[in-house]
Amino acid sequence: MERRKFMQQTMLAGAGILGSGSLLAETAAVKPNEKTAEKTFNLNYGFHQGxxxxxxxxxxxxxIKWAHEMGFRSIEDNGMMGRSVDEQKKIGDLLAKLGMTMGVFVVTSDSWHWKTSLTTGKQEWIDKMAKDCKTAVEVAKRCNAKHLTVVPGNYERSLSFEYQTANVIRALKIGSAILEPHGLIMVLE
Incomplete structure (x- = not known):
């Protein structure tokens, strides 16, 4: 589907829902022979695989190639660390060739962030995060990423909120000490 048609159909659907004719007028203003790759979005939207x-x-x-033709200039790939080194390089090379940027990926090697982890203050989780931060530095180099999402994990129901917060802050300090020298920015989710 061409970006022009996609935008037209989106606006037509919106106009139908809103009952407004003003969106239809915007659709008619699109020039039929406009090149889609030169018509980027005003904001730097990133999309996920699939x-x-x-x-x-x-x-x-x-x-990625198709999205670039439609005007996207970024991707986001939460599972980037789970991809093979070769696949990470291919994605990074393609993004560089197309002038696109890598958005965030999640710092995790085996989805530990879905468990009760950093909130516990247990050394095993802090060590796992530190190890994953070191790996994330290499992944970021391959795909030219600057922002990495860190998920502290689920609540530890047996600890007060204050202790959990202190545990997460301690872990984040260790992670940032690894990432910061490489110009990487930790995004807390």
């Missing part, structure tokens, strides 16, 4: 699978196929690299 969002455009119906348009570009299952291959994530093809989805």
């Amino acid at each position: 969002m455009f699978e119906a348009h570009a196929g299952k291959d994530f690299l093809d989805q």
